[in-house]
Amino acid sequence: MRPRHALIIEDEILIAMEIEELLKEQGFTTVAIAESPLEALDCALKRKPDLITADYRIVGGTGVEAVSMIMAHLGPIPVVYVTGHVKALGDQDKDMVVQKPILPRALAGAWQHALQAA
Secondary structure (H helix, E strand, C coil): CCCCEEEEECCCHHHHHHHHHHHHHCCCCEEEEECCHHHHHHHHHHCCCCEEEECCEECCEEHHHHHHHHHHHHCCCCEEEEECCHHHHCCCCHHHEEECCCCHHHHHHHHHHHHHHC
16 A cells, blocks of 8 residues: 555644544554645645645635645645534535544545545
8 A cells, every 4th residue: 555645734733633643543654734724735735645634714714725725736635624614614525524523433434535536
């Protein structure tokens, strides 16, 4: 199995570390963490992620804005939104949204669905 890299867009470090731990348990070998849209874009340009997890509200904008900027540069990438603001995501595929507090099984199912949908 090839190494997988994830980008976590989250401005609360404890939550980012929790997501990192869960993704590593599920086979991701490397992780980058960004807390703003511009930092997320910079991380993605340095190493294209196989998966992005994004909170809705982050420093300096939203995870949706960060994901849009990344995809404008790198093309489609599987995304899972991990947020307490599910309604703010509007018409996002609910199978790729994990509500906080995070349940490991929900995160695993969402990223697998996101990879299949990509």
